[in-house]
């Protein structure tokens with residue numbers, strides 16, 4: 755059953771233009787900050803499993819650190835193939851806590 759899980763405090767979140775990985779309910783989540791907006795998606799790149807949260811932001815996309823595949827942090831869609839989508843997770847902030855909905 756889906757439930758919101760705390761992944762960290764607002765102070766631990768990436769700053770604008772950065773991505774970072776967090777552990778949530780036994781899986782790794784990539785949190786991206788694009789223009790001050792936080793979003794969360796699965797941390798595993800669809801190419802060969804690279805850690806997206808160790809990548810960077812370019813042109814509003816999360817760029818995988820291994821071979822450069824790019825993903826829209828809001829939809830999870832790969833730039834070169836919209837049919838290839840990383841799961842995205844709803845994210846919300848409650849006070850100082852950042853939570854993601856893991857299904």
Ligand code: FES
Nearest residue numbers: 799801802804818
């Ligand atoms: S593993 Fe991500 S681009 Fe290759």
